[in-house]
Amino acid sequence: MNTNKEYALQQDKEDSIKAFRNEFLFPKDTSGNNQIYLCGNSLGLQPKNTAVFIQQELDDWSKYGVEGHTEAQHPWMPYHEFLTEQMASIVGAKPSEVVIMNTLTTNLHLMMVSFYQPTATKYKIVVESDAFPSDKYAVESQLAFHGFDPKKGLILWKPREGEELCRFEDLEHIMETQGDEIALLMIGSTNYYSGQSFPLKKITQLGHKHNCMVGFDLAHGAGNIQPNLHETGADFAVWCTYKYLNSGPGSLGGCFVHERHANNSKLKRFAGWWGHNKETRFNMRHEFDALAGAEGWQLSNPPILSMAAIRASLDVFHRAGFDNLIAKSKKLTGYLEFLLKELNNPNINIITPSNPEERGCQLSIQVKNANKEVHTRLTKAGVISDWREPDVIRVAPAPLYNSFEDVFEFVERLKGVL
Structure with a gap:
């Protein structure tokens, strides 16, 4: 150079x-x-090409009205499925482990409903000290929702005095000394402020060693690094698509749930009709029957125009x-x-x-x-x-x-x- x-x-x-x-x-x-x-x-x-992809949906809306759910060039009913395979390859997951839905913090709360299950003695949550504020607000509110004092329940993984970056051995020390009280590690995969990418597999193994759930916020990771989520073994991950994935301001987020949780009926969740069995979804009188995999955490039918913008960007990623x-x-x-x-x-x-x-x-x-x-x-x-x-x-x-x-x-x- x-x-x-x-x-x-x-x-x-x-x-x-x-x-x-x-x-x-x-x-x-x-x-x-x-x-x-x-x-x-x-x-x-x-x-x-974003305008082209969105215009196609506008044209089909004008042409078909409600019938666009089945008759559009890209039918709206299964539209999220058109994004799954390419999105899964970008985050290193199996297609069944990935779904595009909601926005990042909404997805984070939905994941914590399922994967943050505190007890009276094992309830604390670990985040990196300079996590993006929304993550910190979300985990603090979850602690409070479960009746815990956020000041006592939130553990910050901090850089050492005079340093800017977090050291893995300091996280190991936190887990060795407080692991019996920690229920969840919720770490940003790539820190928004410092740009530091954390060793996701090592963090996951450390958390699981201490019987903790492990989740990652990939807001600054998806489309930027390859997190290899399936191989990493994290329980869940969430991300947005408007940064490195170029889907437009405030566009939808993504969610990963490891396949070992795909059919776990004992996991608590906040349910909605789009997470229900596709075969009986429109027979409105059935009891909730969760879809297997990440799809089972969906709540509502997806906003097609936002998904069209995501599909446009993923198309560029796929070709590159x-x-x-x-x-x-x-x-x-x-x-x-x-x-x-x-x-x-x-x-x-x-x-x-x-x-x-x-x-x-x-x-x-x-x-x-x-x-x-x-x-x-x-x-x-x-x-x-x-x-x-x-x-x-x-x-x-x-x-x-x-x-x-x-x-x-x-x-x-x-x-x-x-």
């Missing part, structure tokens, strides 16, 4: 999946030029090949890390792990002695990134639509701002 632009252009020329960049719509500056978009960790760009995306992601983020270090600026500190196996595409750049003005000036320079208090700029070169030239130009503009 070197620091001249010619290197970046050559890498783009050799990129086997570079053509997929042309399948996305980029925000433009006042001169009509594409802005450098490095914010797929908050909201992915819109695939050009997720293994290809992971390979490019490691190379692209490694190049970003190299250029940042070559700045030799004492005020720049990358808090994300340097090991590619311990991160996705996001780098969290700490700008010492700075405030949000640095980010504001970067935005005015044509870069769309993300600021997190007190002093971190998050940038995420997404391999589907970002280029090596994007990364080069970002660092050049950051240099100018600094």
Whole structure:
């Protein structure tokens, strides 16, 4: 690697999946030029084919009305099934273990109804200390709902004094000393703030060793890393689709339930009619008969327009090949890390792990002695990134639509701002 632009252009020329960049719509500056978009960790760009996929459903709605449930080009009744196989491959699961439904925090609560079953003595929940706030709010409210004090029931897995990253051995210590009181490990697979990806299989094995349920929030993992959920052995996982999966603001989430729980009738759940046996779903007088697998946790018939947007994005992922995306992601983020270090600026500190196996595409750049003005000036320079208090700029070169030239130009503009 070197620091001249010619290197970046050559890498783009050799990129086997570079053509997929042309399948996305980029925000433009006042001169009509594409802005450098490095914010797929908050909201992915819109695939050009999204409008086509949604328009098909609008056309079928206008053409068939209610009959679209069976007569549409992609019938609405089983529409979620059109997403399952491709989504399962992205998270490393069996199709029966995955379903697209609801939104992330709704799914998290539904999973905790089933997999957080506290007793008077074994009731505590472990989360990483800088988990996304919604996760923390959800687990605190579950503790309170079951009659426990959230301050006593919530255990934070924290970085050590003066460090930014969580150490696995500290989680081991928590489990060794408090495992008899812990009912659930609920960890973000890839931390939204630091960009650190956790060892999911080791965490799962540790939790199960202490007779705890284990779940993961893949909001910053799905479409970014390969979590291999089935092989990892987690009890459940949840994720959104509007970040790295490019499905549009507030779009539906995803849910994983390991196949060992597929037919466990003893698991408590909040039920709805779309989780009921498909053969008798419309015979309204049957008692609830849960579908096997993740589908059995569905509540309501799905919002088709949102699912059409997800199907559009998954189509791009499928054609690009997720293994290809992971390979490019490691190379692209490694190049970003190299250029940042070559700045030799004492005020720049990358808090994300340097090991590619311990991160996705996001780098969290700490700008010492700075405030949000640095980010504001970067935005005015044509870069769309993300600021997190007190002093971190998050940038995420997404391999589907970002280029090596994007990364080069970002660092050049950051240099100018600094």
